[in-house]
Amino acid sequence: MASAKRKPSPADTLVLEEFLPYRLSVLSNRISRAIAARYAKTFDLTIPEWRVIAVLGRRPGLTAKEVAEATEMDKVAVSRAVARLVASKRVASREDRNDARKQSLTLTAQGESVHARIAPIALAAEERLLETLSSRDREQLDALLDHLLEAAKRL
Amino acid sequence: MASAKRKPSPADTLVLEEFLPYRLSVLSNRISRAIAARYAKTFDLTIPEWRVIAVLGRRPGLTAKEVAEATEMDKVAVSRAVARLVASKRVASREDRNDARKQSLTLTAQGESVHARIAPIALAAEERLLETLSSRDREQLDALLDHLLEAAKRL
DNA sequence: ACGATTTAGTTTCATTTGCAACCAATGGCA
DNA sequence: TGCCATTGGTTGCAAATGAAACTAAATCGT
Numbered sequence: 054m055a056s057a058k059r060k061p062s063p064a065d066t067l068v069l070e071e072f073l074p075y076r077l078s079v080l081s082n083r084i085s086r087a088i089a090a091r092y093a094k095t096f097d098l099t100i101p102e103w104r105v106i107a108v109l110g111r112r113p114g115l116t117a118k119e120v121a122e123a124t125e126m127d128k129v130a131v132s133r134a135v136a137r138l139v140a141s142k143r144v145a146s147r148e149d150r151n152d153a154r155k156q157s158l159t160l161t162a163q164g165e166s167v168h169a170r171i172a173p174i175a176l177a178a179e180e181r182l183l184e185t186l187s188s189r190d191r192e193q194l195d196a197l198l199d200h201l202l203e204a205a206k207r208l
Numbered sequence: 209m210a211s212a213k214r215k216p217s218p219a220d221t222l223v224l225e226e227f228l229p230y231r232l233s234v235l236s237n238r239i240s241r242a243i244a245a246r247y248a249k250t251f252d253l254t255i256p257e258w259r260v261i262a263v264l265g266r267r268p269g270l271t272a273k274e275v276a277e278a279t280e281m282d283k284v285a286v287s288r289a290v291a292r293l294v295a296s297k298r299v300a301s302r303e304d305r306n307d308a309r310k311q312s313l314t315l316t317a318q319g320e321s322v323h324a325r326i327a328p329i330a331l332a333a334e335e336r337l338l339e340t341l342s343s344r345d346r347e348q349l350d351a352l353l354d355h356l357l358e359a360a361k362r363l
Numbered sequence: 364a365c366g367a368t369t370t371a372g373t374t375t376c377a378t379t380t381g382c383a384a385c386c387a388a389t390g391g392c393a
Numbered sequence: 394t395g396c397c398a399t400t401g402g403t404t405g406c407a408a409a410t411g412a413a414a415c416t417a418a419a420t421c422g423t
Contacts, residue, residue, distance in 0.1 A: 067327040069262045069279065073334050074239045076353050079280050080360055081236040084229045087363035099409080107224045118371060124224065125234050129411070132372060154371040154418045172222040179228050182359050186352075194352050197345065198231050204337050205235055208242035254379085273401060284381070287403060309388050309401045369420070379410070389400075 088178045092171050097141075101126055101134040103171065106160065109144065110168040113159040116149070120158065143167055243333045247326050252296075256281055256289040258326065261315065264299065265323040268314040271304070275313065298322055 069075050089100055098106075104124045109115060115123065121131045135158060138144035143164035149155035160168060183191055224230050244255050253261075259279045264270060270278065276286045290313060293299035298319035304310035315323060338346055 065328065065331065066266070067262055067331055068266060069259060072262075072330065073337065073349075073353075074236070074243055074330075075259070076357065077232060077236040078240055080353065080357050081229070081232040082280075083357070083360040084363065085233055087360065088229055101409090104224065104230070107222055107227075111221070111223060116371075125237075127411075128372070129374095130409095132374090133409090136373085152371085152419070156372085173220065175227070175229075176220065176222055178363060181363065182228065182356060185359060186355065190352065190355075193348050194228075194356075197341075197349050197352065198228075198235065200341065200345075201337060201349075202231065202235050202238070204340060205238040205242065208239065208333060208336065256379095271401075282381075283402070284404090285379095287401095288380095291403085307389070307401085311402090365423090367421085367423105369418105371418080372416085374415070375413090377410105377412090380408085382407090383405095385404075386402085387400100388402105389398105391396100391398080393394100393396090 084178075084182065088175055091174050091178070096167055096171065098167065098171075099134065099137075101130050102138055102143075105131065105134045105138060105158075106143065106164060106168050107172070109158055109160050109164070110172070114157045116155045116157060118155070138164065239333075239337065243330055246329050246333070251322055251326065253322065253326075254289065254292075256285050257293055260286065260289045260293060260313075261298065261319060261323050262327070264313055264315050265320070265327070269312045271310045271312060273310070293319065 092098055105120055108120055108123045117131050117135055121128045135144060139146055142161055144158055145161050146156040146158050149157055247253055260275055263275055263278045272286050272290055276283045290299060294301055297316055299313055300316050301311040301313050304312055
């Protein structure tokens with residue numbers, strides 16, 4: 054396998070194929086695109102919209118701000134995704150009783166249906182990626198990702 | 209730490225924060241943005257341009273096609289990045305002697321200089337991310353990434 | 364109670380990107 | 394040789410993204 058064959062290069066030489074940020078970017082793109090390909094056309098749904106649906110599916114009633122925090126999308130992206138989702142009647146937004154600036158967002162029945170149909174597709178894709186890893190490896194991966202996510206905040 | 213605290217959710221529930229593609233996307237974005245922030249303005253360089261420079265720095269004379277393969281960028285992105293780099297005199301392109309469609313790309317002295325100044329910045333950022341990992345962890349990470357990159361091809 | 368600040372969310376505009384169609388040169392082969 | 398398919402690369406257009414300015418509502422300090 055590649056990593057075994059690769060001979061380490063001098064510490065001051067940047068080899069793109071070995072460069073962590075680059076490899077993560079390629080990996081993330083490959084996966085996201087592969088998964089999105091399975092639902093984008095069928096459901097006419099963008100990745101940001103899917104993320105909004107995913108988070109509202111489990112945590113109904115969030116405001117746009119909270120969705121932005123939960124998904125790490127910026128508020129403009131959320132605003133646009135929500136606008137499309139409301140237009141397509143997949144999300145309902147009602148004004149907060151005590152703060153007219155906020156609106157609480159929930160999935161409509163249609164939104165729920167989309168959620169219910171895509172979640173298994175997404176989970177199956179994830180499982181296909183992970184199925185060849187031992188459960189030990191999975192734990193390692195999980196821990197490493199947590200670690201890196203945290204470390205990356207501090208960059 | 210987070211992964212230790214997280215209680216596993218039912219296998220059929222998609223929890224965005226635990227979803228591998230999502231976590232990779234967040235991680236990759238955080239890192240890329242942090243690093244790009246350090247050179248983008250100073251050098252007036254986009255990420256695709258930087259990738260082209262990085263690969264030409266180590267493998268001069270590639271064609272645009274080969275750069276696209278080496279960087280996993282699509283050929284349009286390469287074409288545009290190269291066009292900008294040629295305009296800014298960081299890359300020289302000369303026509304292939306036996307195939308007029310191809311052009312062999314190399315860094316100019318200016319391009320080399322950019323490469324020489326950015327590589328250490330990029331490597332230092334990578335090192336900051338990895339410095340808290342044991343060398344065992346680093347190997348694990350390397351192996352897991354290889355594995356996932358391979359598995360993701362098959363999606 | 365009232366102006367200054369902050370907060371939630373939207374709009375605008377300039378860039379970036381991604382896809383498909385395209386052009387030009389080459390290779391294959393009848 | 395002459396035509397078709399393929400390959401390397403560019404262009405054009407439509408959609409996605411990001412930064413900054415903006416609106417409207419709520420809060421704070423006096």
